[in-house]
Amino acid sequence: xxxxxxxxxVAAGDVLLAVExxxxxxxxxxAITDVSFDxxxxxxxxxxxxxxxxxxxxxxxxNGFYHPQEGRITFKGKTRSRMRPHExxxxxxxxxxxxxxxxxxxxxLDNIMAGRTLKMKRGFFWQMLRHGPALxxxxxxxxxxxxxxxxxxxxxxxxxxxxxxxxxxxxxxxLGRALAMEPDLLLxxxxxxxxxxxxKEDMCRFILDVNSQFGTTIALIEHDMxxxxxxxxxxxxxxxxxxIADGVPDEVKKNQAVIDAYLGVPH
Amino acid sequence: xxxxxxxxxxxxxxxxxxxxxxRGNRPAFRHxxxxxxxxxxxxxxxxxxxxxxxxxxxxxxxxxxAIAIVGGNRxxxxxxxxxxxxxxxxxxxxxxxxxxxxxxxxxxxxxxxxAAVQDQEQVDxxxxxxxxxxxxxxxxxxxxxxxxxYDHTRLHAMTEVMAExxxxxxxxxxxxxxDATLAAGKGSDVSIILYTxxxxxxxxxxxxxxERCIAAARDxxxxxxxGETDEVxxxxxxxxxxxxxxxxxxxxxxxxxxxxxESGETAMQDLKEIGPTFYFAPPRVFEQILTRVxxxxxxxxxxxxxxxxxxxxxxxxxxxxxLNGEPVPLRGRLLYGLGRLLVYEPLKNVLGxxxxxxxxxxxxxxxxxxxxxxxxxxxxxxQLYGQTxxxxxxxxxxxxxxxxxxxxxxxxxxxxxxxxSGEVLFRSPGMFTGYxxxxxxxxxxxxxxxxxxxxxxxxxDPAGHLKIIxxxxxxxxxxxxSLFPPKYIENKLKxxxxxxxxxxxGHGRDFVACFIxxxxxxxxxxxxxNNVVYGSYQELAGHPLVYDMIEKHVDEVNRxxxxxxxxxxxxxxxxxxxxxELDADDGELTRTQKVRRSFIAERYAPLITALYDGSHEADxxxxxxxxxxxxxxxxxRVKIRDMQVYPAAVKEKAA
Numbered sequence: 001x002x003x004x005x006x007x008x009x010v011a012a013g014d015v016l017l018a019v020e021x022x023x024x025x026x027x028x029x030x031a032i033t034d035v036s037f038d039x040x041x042x043x044x045x046x047x048x049x050x051x052x053x054x055x056x057x058x059x060x061x062x063n064g065f066y067h068p069q070e071g072r073i074t075f076k077g078k079t080r081s082r083m084r085p086h087e088x089x090x091x092x093x094x095x096x097x098x099x100x101x102x103x104x105x106x107x108x109l110d111n112i113m114a115g116r117t118l119k120m121k122r123g124f125f126w127q128m129l130r131h132g133p134a135l136x137x138x139x140x141x142x143x144x145x146x147x148x149x150x151x152x153x154x155x156x157x158x159x160x161x162x163x164x165x166x167x168x169x170x171x172x173x174x175l176g177r178a179l180a181m182e183p184d185l186l187l188x189x190x191x192x193x194x195x196x197x198x199x200k201e202d203m204c205r206f207i208l209d210v211n212s213q214f215g216t217t218i219a220l221i222e223h224d225m226x227x228x229x230x231x232x233x234x235x236x237x238x239x240x241x242x243x244i245a246d247g248v249p250d251e252v253k254k255n256q257a258v259i260d261a262y263l264g265v266p267h
Numbered sequence: 268x269x270x271x272x273x274x275x276x277x278x279x280x281x282x283x284x285x286x287x288x289x290r291g292n293r294p295a296f297r298h299x300x301x302x303x304x305x306x307x308x309x310x311x312x313x314x315x316x317x318x319x320x321x322x323x324x325x326x327x328x329x330x331x332x333a334i335a336i337v338g339g340n341r342x343x344x345x346x347x348x349x350x351x352x353x354x355x356x357x358x359x360x361x362x363x364x365x366x367x368x369x370x371x372x373x374x375x376x377x378x379x380x381x382a383a384v385q386d387q388e389q390v391d392x393x394x395x396x397x398x399x400x401x402x403x404x405x406x407x408x409x410x411x412x413x414x415x416x417y418d419h420t421r422l423h424a425m426t427e428v429m430a431e432x433x434x435x436x437x438x439x440x441x442x443x444x445x446d447a448t449l450a451a452g453k454g455s456d457v458s459i460i461l462y463t464x465x466x467x468x469x470x471x472x473x474x475x476x477x478e479r480c481i482a483a484a485r486d487x488x489x490x491x492x493x494g495e496t497d498e499v500x501x502x503x504x505x506x507x508x509x510x511x512x513x514x515x516x517x518x519x520x521x522x523x524x525x526x527x528x529e530s531g532e533t534a535m536q537d538l539k540e541i542g543p544t545f546y547f548a549p550p551r552v553f554e555q556i557l558t559r560v561x562x563x564x565x566x567x568x569x570x571x572x573x574x575x576x577x578x579x580x581x582x583x584x585x586x587x588x589x590l591n592g593e594p595v596p597l598r599g600r601l602l603y604g605l606g607r608l609l610v611y612e613p614l615k616n617v618l619g620x621x622x623x624x625x626x627x628x629x630x631x632x633x634x635x636x637x638x639x640x641x642x643x644x645x646x647x648x649x650q651l652y653g654q655t656x657x658x659x660x661x662x663x664x665x666x667x668x669x670x671x672x673x674x675x676x677x678x679x680x681x682x683x684x685x686x687x688s689g690e691v692l693f694r695s696p697g698m699f700t701g702y703x704x705x706x707x708x709x710x711x712x713x714x715x716x717x718x719x720x721x722x723x724x725x726x727x728d729p730a731g732h733l734k735i736i737x738x739x740x741x742x743x744x745x746x747x748x749s750l751f752p753p754k755y756i757e758n759k760l761k762x763x764x765x766x767x768x769x770x771x772x773g774h775g776r777d778f779v780a781c782f783i784x785x786x787x788x789x790x791x792x793x794x795x796x797n798n799v800v801y802g803s804y805q806e807l808a809g810h811p812l813v814y815d816m817i818e819k820h821v822d823e824v825n826r827x828x829x830x831x832x833x834x835x836x837x838x839x840x841x842x843x844x845x846x847x848e849l850d851a852d853d854g855e856l857t858r859t860q861k862v863r864r865s866f867i868a869e870r871y872a873p874l875i876t877a878l879y880d881g882s883h884e885a886d887x888x889x890x891x892x893x894x895x896x897x898x899x900x901x902x903x904r905v906k907i908r909d910m911q912v913y914p915a916a917v918k919e920k921a922a
Contacts, residue, residue: 142302143301146301146302146303147301149301149302150300150301151412153530155299155302155529155530155532155533156529156530156532156533156536158302159536197893198893205413209412209413212413212415212416213412213413213415
C-alpha cells in the first residue's frame with residue numbers, strides 16, 4: 001500500500017480507505033473473517049454478497065459503529081484502533097441506512113439541516129438566540145442545504161414532514177442528509193431497496209452525479225445486480241464473512257466462486 | 268392602465284423594449300431558485316435578452332431560422348424566445364415531456380437549426396435522435412448539471428452565451444446593430460410556430476405572426492382589464508398556446524409579471540406564495556384541487572369539518588348570486604360574510620387564490636358542480652373556448668354573465684358562424700396564417716371567405732352564448748339512428764370525482780358501451796375509509812365494490828341522459844373498468860390529456876368485442892411504455908357489467 005501524502009490530501013486514484021485483515025465476532029458468531037480491501041479516492045465501490053454475508057457489518061466497521069477484534073482500518077492515511085461513529089463522521093464518513101433512519105416528525109429541510117450539525121461552529125446558546133454570527137452561519141448552512149435540495153430535486157417536499165413521504169423519497173432525503181456533511185466517503189446501505197424502477201433510476205442518477213460532481217467516494221451495498229454492475233468501478237464480494245472476489249464488475253461477473261455463491265446457484 | 272401607448276409596437280421584441288422604457292423598474296419575471304424568489308425587472312430582462320440575442324447571433328442563428336425551445340417554465344427559456352424574436356428567428360416550443368420520437372418529428376418538421384433546452388434530460392433526448400436532425404447546428408442549455416463531460420463543440424451553456432453577448436455589447440457598433448435588427452422586425456413576420464397537441468394524428472405547426480398575436484392579446488387584456496400590477500404564475504406547458512398567450516403575449520402587452528415555479532411539482536406551493544391575480548387552469552386541475560380539499564376535510568377535526576360543510580352549503584345557496592350581482596336576502600348576505608371570514612378566504616389563501624381577479628378554465632368541459640363550487644367561494648372563474656389556430660380565444664364568458672354549460676359569447680372582434688352541419692366557424696384577430704409546410708391542410712380548415720373550421724359541433728343558446736357538444740366528426744349515430752355524442756357522455760361520467768377518464772363507443776353499433784378509468788386518489792381514499800384492501804391500481808380497478816360504486820355513477824348518468832332531448836338513446840348499456848391508467852406515454856392520451864378514442868379502440872379491441880358480444884369477462888394484454896422509453900406488457904382479466912336503461916323523456920327523431 002502506498003503511503004498517502006498527508007500534506008496534499010489524498011489524490012484521485014489513491015487509496016482513501018484501507019481495510020486490512022479485519023475480523024469481527026459477536027461472541028461465537030463470526031460476522032467478518034480476515035477481510036482486506038481498499039477504497040480508492042473518487043471511485044464507486046460496491047460491496048455485494050448473499051444475505052448474511054456481512055455487508056452491513058462491514059459498513060458498520062468502517063464507520064466505527066462496530067469495533068473489529070482483529071485487523072486495521074486506515075482512513076485518509078490515519079490508522080485507527082477504536083473510533084466512535086461521531087468521530088468517523090467528523091473525519092468525513094457519512095452514511096445512509098438500510099432501513100431509513102430519519103427524524104419522522106421533522107421536515108425534509110430540517111432533516112437535511114441536521115446533517116450540517118457537525119459543521120456548525122456556534123454553540124447551543126448562540127443558536128438559541130438566533131442572532132448575529134449564529135444567524136449568518138445558519139443562512140450559510142441553509143444555502144448549502146438548498147443546493148442539496150436542488151441537486152436531489154426535492155423542492156416540492158421541502159416543508160413536508162418526512163413521515164408523510166413515500167419510501168423512495170425518504171431514501172432521497174436520507175441521502176441528502178448524508179450529503180449535507182460534505183463527506184469524503186459516503187456509505188450507502190442498500191440505497192435502492194424497496195424502490196420501483198423509476199425511483200431506482202433516479203437514485204442511480206443521483207449517485208453518479210454525486211460522484212462526478214462533488215468527487216465523493218462512494219461505497220455501496222446493493223442487491224440489484226444490474227445497478228451494481230452499471231454503477232460501480234470495482235466490486236468486492238463477501239460470503240459468510242469472507243472475501244471471495246474483488247475486482248472490476250466484468251471480472252467479478254465471470255468469477256466462478258461468485259456465480260456459485262450468489263448469482264446463479266440457488267441456496 | 269393597459270398597454271400605455273404600446274399601440275405602435277408590432278413585434279414582441281419591440282414590446283419588450285417598450286416595457287423596459289416605460290416600466291423599467293417594475294418586476295417582469297420571478298423565479299424561485301434555491302428556495303428564494305429572484306426577481307428581474309423589465310429593464311434587466313431587456314438587457315439579458317439583448318445579451319442572449321447577440322450571443323445566439325455569434326453562434327450563427329439567422330433571421331428566419333427556427334430554434335426549438337424544450338423545457339419547463341424557466342425565465343431563461345422565455346428570454347430565449349424573446350431573443351430569437353428580436354433576431355427575427357422563429358421560436359418553436361416543444362412539450363418538455365415529449366418522448367424522443369415525437370420530439371424528433373417536430374424538430375425535423377420545423378427545420379430547427381438551434382435548440383434551447385432546459386437540462387441534461389433534454390440534451391440526451393435530442394442527441395439520441397440527432398441523426399434525424401441534420402440541420403441542427405447548436406444546442407444551448409440552462410442547467411449545467413451532469414453536462415460537464417459532454418462534448419461542448421456544439422453544446423453551450425446559456426450563461427456563457429449571455430456572457431459572450433454582454434462582452435460583445437460593450438462595442439457600441441454591436442449595440443447599434445442589435446437596435447437596428449430589432450427595429451427591422453415587422454408585424455407580418457412569423458412570431459412563433461406552435462405545434463398542436465395532435466388529438467388527431469401527427470401534430471401540425473401553427474404559424475402565428477407578431478401583429479396578429481399582439482392584436483389578439485390587446486383585445487383580451489382590455490376585456491379582462493389587465494395591467495402592469497397583475498401577476499401570473501407561468502406553470503402551463505411552454506409549448507401550449509395557453510401559456511404563450513395568457514402569460515407571454517398578455518404579459519408583454521399589459522406589462523405584468525410572470526412568475527416561474529421552482530419546478531414542475533412545486534407549482535401548487537408556488538401559487539400560494541405568489542398569489543397571482545390572473546390564473547388559468549384546465550378543469551382537471553380544479554378537479555384535483557377540490558378532491559384534495561375534500562380529502563383533507565374528511566381527515567379534519569369534527570368541528571372544522573362541520574363548519575366547512577355548513578358554510579360550503581351557504582356558499583352553494585348564495586355565493587354565485589352574490590358574485591353575479593343578483594339580489595340575495597340579508598340573512599344570506601350575513602351568513603355568506605361570516606363564511607368568508609371563517610372558511611372561504613382561509614381556504615382560498617391556502618390554495619393561493621386570494622388575490623385572483625380573473626380565472627379561466629378551458630380545454631375540456633367543466634362539471635357544473637365543480638364550476639359552481641369555485642364561483643360560490645367568490646372566485647371569478649370563467650370559461651373560454653379557443654384553439655391554437657385562433658391564438659387561443661374564440662369565446663369567453665364576460666364578468667357577471669356566466670352559465671356553466673356554455674363557453675360564452677364571441678370575444679371582441681371575433682366573428683362566429685355555424686355551418687349547416689352545426690360546425691363552429693370563426694374569424695379572429697389572432698388567427699394563424701397557416702400550418703407550417705402543409706398548405707393542403709391549411710386549405711382544409713379554411714373556408715373560402717377566410718373562416719377557420721374548428722371541427723367542433725355546437726350551437727348558440729337564446730342569449731347568444733356558444734355551447735359546444737363535441738368534435739363534429741365524433742358525433743355519431745347508433746344503428747337505430749339515435750344521436751351519439753361520445754364526449755358529452757364521457758364528460759358526464761368524468762364529473763364524478765371517482766372517474767378519471769371515460770371512453771364511450773357506439774357509432775355504428777347497437778348501443779353505447781364505455782371504458783372507465785378510476786381516479787386513484789379519490790377511489791384509493793374511499794377504499795381506505797371503507798376497509799377495501801388492494802395492492803395495485805389493477806387490483807383496485809377490478810374490485811367488485813369499486814364496480815358497484817361506478818355502476819351507481821353510470822346509472823345516474825343514464826338517468827340524466829334519459830331526461831335530455833335527443834340524448835335518451837345514448838344511455839350506457841354496458842361498461843368496464845380498465846386495468847391500467849390511460850397514459851400519454853402509451854399514446855392513449857394526447858400531451859394535453861385528451862383521449863384518443865380511435866387509437867384506444869384499436870389497442871383494446873378484444874375488450875370492445877367483449878362489450879358487444881355479451882360476455883362478462885375479457886382478457887387483455889397491453890404494451891406499456893415506461894418514462895424512459897422502455898416497454899413492458901401488462902395483462903389482466905377485465906369484468907363487464909350490464910346497465911339498466913331508462914325510458915327517454917322525449918321521443919327522439921330518427922335520422
